[in-house]
Amino acid sequence: MFIKNAWYMAAWRHEIGAQPFARTLCNTPLVFFAHPDSGQVSALLDRCCHRAAPLRFGQVVPQGLECGYHGMVFDAQGACVRIPGQERIPASAKVRAYPVAVKDEIVWVWMGEPELADPALIVDYPYHNDHARWPHKHQVYRVQANYMLLVDNLMDLTHLAFVHRSTIGGNPKAHVEAKMKVTPREDGLHFIRWLMDTTPPPTYRKAVDIGERIDRWMEFQYIAPGTVLQWTGGIESGRNAMQNRDQPGFSLRIFHGLTPETDTSCFYFWSAANGYRQDDPQATVDLFQEIDTAFKEDKAIVEAQQHSLCTQGEQGLVDIVSDAARIHMRRTVKRLAEAEHTQSRQ
Amino acid sequence: MFIKNAWYMAAWRHEIGAQPFARTLCNTPLVFFAHPDSGQVSALLDRCCHRAAPLRFGQVVPQGLECGYHGMVFDAQGACVRIPGQERIPASAKVRAYPVAVKDEIVWVWMGEPELADPALIVDYPYHNDHARWPHKHQVYRVQANYMLLVDNLMDLTHLAFVHRSTIGGNPKAHVEAKMKVTPREDGLHFIRWLMDTTPPPTYRKAVDIGERIDRWMEFQYIAPGTVLQWTGGIESGRNAMQNRDQPGFSLRIFHGLTPETDTSCFYFWSAANGYRQDDPQATVDLFQEIDTAFKEDKAIVEAQQHSLCTQGEQGLVDIVSDAARIHMRRTVKRLAEAEHTQSRQ
Amino acid sequence: MFIKNAWYMAAWRHEIGAQPFARTLCNTPLVFFAHPDSGQVSALLDRCCHRAAPLRFGQVVPQGLECGYHGMVFDAQGACVRIPGQERIPASAKVRAYPVAVKDEIVWVWMGEPELADPALIVDYPYHNDHARWPHKHQVYRVQANYMLLVDNLMDLTHLAFVHRSTIGGNPKAHVEAKMKVTPREDGLHFIRWLMDTTPPPTYRKAVDIGERIDRWMEFQYIAPGTVLQWTGGIESGRNAMQNRDQPGFSLRIFHGLTPETDTSCFYFWSAANGYRQDDPQATVDLFQEIDTAFKEDKAIVEAQQHSLCTQGEQGLVDIVSDAARIHMRRTVKRLAEAEHTQSRQ
The missing domain is CATH 3.90.380.10 (Naphthalene 1,2-dioxygenase Alpha Subunit; Chain A, domain 1)
Structure with missing residues (x-):
């Protein structure tokens, strides 16, 4: 059993480009993506809530990450914001999001309870800057x-x-x-x-x-x-x-x-x-x-x-x-x- | 658990040539072979009843399929019809046979109870002909x-x-x-x-x-x-x-x-x-x-x-x-x- | 369950040279080595008693086999005879040794109770000589x-x-x-x-x-x-x-x-x-x-x-x-x- 309430290094910042980036951490498949304009990095469970297809097959769109199977779109908080061919989006349509922080060229992710994810707890490594x-x-x-x-x-x-x-x-x-x-x-x-x-x-x-x-x-x-x-x-x-x-x-x-x-x-x-x-x-x-x-x-x-x-x-x-x-x-x-x-x- | 009492497509007819052809279907290893003269296709469990060697290592002979290990021969119904060096063939010497039908360029196999295998249930696809x-x-x-x-x-x-x-x-x-x-x-x-x-x-x-x-x-x-x-x-x-x-x-x-x-x-x-x-x-x-x-x-x-x-x-x-x-x-x-x-x- | 109280062929003698030689026999990972001077062959469990690193990563030294991780040395009987940076060697610092005999170009190993390992039980095959x-x-x-x-x-x-x-x-x-x-x-x-x-x-x-x-x-x-x-x-x-x-x-x-x-x-x-x-x-x-x-x-x-x-x-x-x-x-x-x-x- 891994410590969950901790910041783990998930990637070098340069590893996350225009495409979704998948990596399994602590037995959990995650997909990382950077917003096309702001560059802000988010992390979601790499599993669409529709048919469990990995989201890494999708593409980054302005509203978030679009699943590559049937096109559902999830925002940085994991909420579904679009279902092709369907007006109403049920509240249950969401995937788990994980707190992310980028600091000193490193992408850090918090695998435990989101409310405990304090960026002040992240190691300082100013030499990278x-x-x-x-x-x-x-x-x-x-x-x-x-x-x-x-x-x-x-x-x-x-x-x-x-x-x-x-x-x-x-x-x-x-x-x-x-x-x-x-x-x-x-x-x-x-x-x-x-x-x-x-x-x-x-x-x-x-x-x-x-x-x-x-x-x-x-x-x-x-x-x-x-x-x-x-x-x-x-x-x-x-x-x-x-x-x-x-x-x-x-x-x-x-x-x-x-x-x-x-x-x-x-x-x-x-x-x-x-x-x-x-x-x-x-x-x-x-x-x-x-x-x-x-x-x-x-x-x-x-x-x-x-x-x-x-x-x-x-x-x-x-x-x-x-x-x-x-x-x-x-x-x-x-x-x-x-x-x-x-x-x-x- | 798969539906067993059904016709499944097992192969394209052209896949089955002069050699035994092995394919696992519904978790069951099968070996298909075509009679050298009539071309009639049969399917047996791909496991000799002597020492469990896969029959796909054998060769097609006029009486059926000869095991490639010690030469026992099984006919299209799975009955052993020859044991090298032995006159009497025990009734227990047999392997399971599966109903097969060839139609519209397709080899169909029935994985369930043989008495229910009605070829009239097979899909028609005349365009292949x-x-x-x-x-x-x-x-x-x-x-x-x-x-x-x-x-x-x-x-x-x-x-x-x-x-x-x-x-x-x-x-x-x-x-x-x-x-x-x-x-x-x-x-x-x-x-x-x-x-x-x-x-x-x-x-x-x-x-x-x-x-x-x-x-x-x-x-x-x-x-x-x-x-x-x-x-x-x-x-x-x-x-x-x-x-x-x-x-x-x-x-x-x-x-x-x-x-x-x-x-x-x-x-x-x-x-x-x-x-x-x-x-x-x-x-x-x-x-x-x-x-x-x-x-x-x-x-x-x-x-x-x-x-x-x-x-x-x-x-x-x-x-x-x-x-x-x-x-x-x-x-x-x-x-x-x-x-x-x-x-x-x- | 394998017969343990028996001599099994472990290797051809020529397979064991200057480096440790690993081979798993009867589900047990073994490492063989020949003494640099006498050429006498020994077999140990291929697992250092310190941190379980395989001993095959080590090197043969005059006193026995040196682990390639932190340098502990084990003799032909599996007793630890050296711990870098430490004077006292605890009695528990040892790995299991297996009886070995070389005869007729073959390395034989006894996987069972050591006191029963009688070399007179080994097959004679004088033709190799x-x-x-x-x-x-x-x-x-x-x-x-x-x-x-x-x-x-x-x-x-x-x-x-x-x-x-x-x-x-x-x-x-x-x-x-x-x-x-x-x-x-x-x-x-x-x-x-x-x-x-x-x-x-x-x-x-x-x-x-x-x-x-x-x-x-x-x-x-x-x-x-x-x-x-x-x-x-x-x-x-x-x-x-x-x-x-x-x-x-x-x-x-x-x-x-x-x-x-x-x-x-x-x-x-x-x-x-x-x-x-x-x-x-x-x-x-x-x-x-x-x-x-x-x-x-x-x-x-x-x-x-x-x-x-x-x-x-x-x-x-x-x-x-x-x-x-x-x-x-x-x-x-x-x-x-x-x-x-x-x-x-x-």
């Missing part, structure tokens, strides 16, 4: 795994040394031994680790001229249910990096949006922004390619893990020390899901 | 939808304006506003609509020199469970078309045979005959191509509708005015199915 | 059928005349009429048939210069649950072939290893050895190709049979005379399965 300082590229994968397995993946970075051995992984020992500072939060958790006075990895050197010794950080913030914000980088040692990370050096930001499709599949949205050589479009492309290769490694292992859980169950699994942040994340999600469940029964 | 007056071509699709969704489709022609917008649909307003005369019948229903003194659509003009004003008709007859006969055309106004449609002009006949494969798949057999320019083979080909394109649009929307019904259920659907013929058709099928069910329990 | 006298090639198919359907296939050779009509089948009458001598054994059964003073089939003539009249034999030994040893050949008549088959002539040996993957799929391992023209590598290749073509015919019919059994059930099937050996084989397997079941409940 700052193309000069944070040039970036978007991606989305369909992953054959429960979205929590991808959140797990990001909460235990010791996997870098094994899954990404030949890509971004680098030195296994460093990844395994770095101590993390984990800070629980009401809506998730935050962790950061610092490697002080160390040699820059090859990727950093290739990207920028950074000196011989650097202070490195990896910072992750998890906001339930499916958002992870990452800031990673390094600054030449002796410049008080811990106090001020907004100095020249190497740094990148990754937005991770993890949204359930079904119980055993999800969408992995991500963007990667280079905080260096911002005037060089190739820097953005190179970073994107490198991360794309690595994240497809995550996709492969996590899909295999899901298959294993489906066929072999969860019994007998053993937690280890590196699971600390992952276990905290899981507890947060469980707490929020139980609170929602209790509330909905009152 | 009149190649000079009604030259035609055959088609068959496998459609991933219950066959009733395709019958629904033909009973509500308002879909022409939306599904076939860019093909045969033409003017939405005309299709939606034309009033239909629906006549219930014991075995189904009949409907016709006339558009008097109207301009001929481009397709008509391309096909024949028809004048500036025509009287148009669309006539459909539904015979339960899965046959729809269509006659469509137009004649120059002022020639008493309503009294006599067998005059020069534009007209076409379509045979629709809709047969269940499984609960969520079916076969859509159709033929299209051009009642104009009968001496020009290209006219037949052109008509076939145009209809093939349009019917594949129906296939796509109906398959999406089936998927939606499978995953989202049927609750909350709303009937509209244009559903009148469709609802009558559904009631007829329900009545026949219930009568059969009651009868079989007595 | 005698490349000079029995040059041979290996094959393995994944077949979408329960492994018993393939054993059935080998126990009733009347199928040769029908399934292999155009390949190795030859004369239907000869195959059907030859009488077999069937000898029950504690662990299976043995059968042989002789055709005395007959003409050699084309395959024999092509292979060797064998004379005009020969004595032919087909000998099969079934060892439960999944091994069939075949020796087939012919010697010029008048040389006392029945007393001594190790004379010049035509002869071939086939090893058949049939191992369940799931209830409706299995692996068909086989090797074919030419006991003639041993110095001509082309003779080995030609024999392999001929048999490969024929066995793929078996695969096709048996997969269709499985599909038929899945959808149509087993009711109403009729045994015939040629089923004698097959029925005995089935009784043996049932007896062994019941004995194992009774034992495991005590």
